[in-house]
Amino acid sequence: xxxxxxxFMLKEIFEQPRSIRDCMRGRMxxxxxxxxxxxxxxxxxxxxxxxxxxxxxxxxxxxxxLVGEYLIEDYARIPVEVEYASEFRYRNPIITEKxxxxxxxxxxxxxxxxxxxxxxxxxxxxxxGICNVAGASIPRIxxxxxxxxxxxEIGVASTKAFTAQVTVLTLIAFYMAQQRGTLGTxxxxxxxxxxxxxxxxxxxxxxxxxxxxxxxxxIKDATNCLFLGRGCGFPVALEGALKLKEISYIHAEGYxxxxxxxxxxxxIDEQMPVIFIATKNSSYEKVIxxxxxxxxxxxxxxxxxxxxxxxxxxxxxxxxxxxDANETFLPLLATIPLQLLSYHIAVMRGCNVDQPRNLAKSVxxx
Ligand code: F6R
Numbered sequence: 163x164x165x166x167x168x169x170f171m172l173k174e175i176f177e178q179p180r181s182i183r184d185c186m187r188g189r190m191x192x193x194x195x196x197x198x199x200x201x202x203x204x205x206x207x208x209x210x211x212x213x214x215x216x217x218x219x220x221x222x223x224x225x226x227x228l229v230g231e232y233l234i235e236d237y238a239r240i241p242v243e244v245e246y247a248s249e250f251r252y253r254n255p256i257i258t259e260k261x262x263x264x265x266x267x268x269x270x271x272x273x274x275x276x277x278x279x280x281x282x283x284x285x286x287x288x289x290x291g292i293c294n295v296a297g298a299s300i301p302r303i304x305x306x307x308x309x310x311x312x313x314x315e316i317g318v319a320s321t322k323a324f325t326a327q328v329t330v331l332t333l334i335a336f337y338m339a340q341q342r343g344t345l346g347t348x349x350x351x352x353x354x355x356x357x358x359x360x361x362x363x364x365x366x367x368x369x370x371x372x373x374x375x376x377x378x379x380x381i382k383d384a385t386n387c388l389f390l391g392r393g394c395g396f397p398v399a400l401e402g403a404l405k406l407k408e409i410s411y412i413h414a415e416g417y418x419x420x421x422x423x424x425x426x427x428x429x430i431d432e433q434m435p436v437i438f439i440a441t442k443n444s445s446y447e448k449v450i451x452x453x454x455x456x457x458x459x460x461x462x463x464x465x466x467x468x469x470x471x472x473x474x475x476x477x478x479x480x481x482x483x484x485x486d487a488n489e490t491f492l493p494l495l496a497t498i499p500l501q502l503l504s505y506h507i508a509v510m511r512g513c514n515v516d517q518p519r520n521l522a523k524s525v526x527x528x
Contacts, residue, residue: 270298395439
């Protein structure tokens with residue numbers, strides 16, 4: 163059942179070219195510049211007039227929600243708020259019939275996310291569920307939804323479900339932009355053609371596995387780790403930190419790179435690995451100055467870079483290359499090496515990667 167892999171987590175990491183492809187299948191037509199989401203079709207008209215979207219989720223699914231916020235605001239120009247379900251449900255938020263709440267959950271059973279949905283429903287909001295497990299509770303209590311189709315995820319640490327959630331949110335952002343006319347057919351053709359190439363690029367990103375294993379040997383004894391990124395690289399940093407802490411028990415934090423100087427920079431010394439998302443995109447030059455700040459304090463820098471990058475390579479201790487791609491799809495590629503890094507570190511530390519201590523695959527109690 164592990165298909166020759168030592169752990170489910172590794173199998174699921176390597177399944178991502180296929181799971182992302184499965185998630186896109188039948189939903190996008192690059193040549194026509196068109197996205198089709200059968201699950202939310204009946205709300206196509208409502209989407210033209212909504213003022214706001216609220217995304218609720220927990221853990222890794224909440225990180226996917228942050229990516230969704232960036233993409234929906236950027237392409238569909240609808241204001242988005244991303245909330246931890248556990249906070250949202252208890253803080254008397256303002257919700258109206260005009261709101262669409264997107265609930266993201268791999269298992270579809272998370273207690274806090276369900277309670278957040280019930281509350282928003284009582285106040286008249288329309289609920290879209292993004293779930294992986296077909297027929298789970300959240301799809302049943304949602305008004306509409308889109309399945310991630312990643313297949314069963316056995317490893318407790320979410321990997322392929324996360325990239326599938328991000329894929330669905332990308333399609334939702336494009337769909338909303340299409341309905342609202344903020345993206346034209348030609349632009350959609352270009353974006354969807356680029357999205358269609360992502361599964362193959364994920365396969366290329368997976369080819370760094372041996373290099374990543376080597377880097378893991380170099381940092382496996384760290385007690386703290388910092389993950390930094392900007393823009394869509396920020397949720398990726400949060401996800402990288404969560405993966406590392408949950409399976410290797412190394413304390414890790416994800417931060418927007420520019421926030422480092424407002425506190426975490428005090429932690430940096432020659433023992434401290436700092437993982438940067440430093441790909442060639444709109445924040446590249448700014449990330450480079452953040453890398454310089456860490457190197458000036460002798461931190462150990464590992465950078466996720468765009469293939470062929472020389473500038474960052476000359477500044478840091480280790481680089482891991484990912485294929486070049488439109489910035490919009492960065493989370494789908496940059497997350498892959500971080501999953502592998504956590505995996506190898508955890509294995510080297512003798513941790514039970516598929517069933518980390520104190521964690522359960524679905525959190526059905528609050
Ligand atoms: C992390 C992880 C958790 C879940 C969270 C939400 O790897 O798996 O943080 O993402 O418990 O679970 P779902 O998505 O099932 O609602």
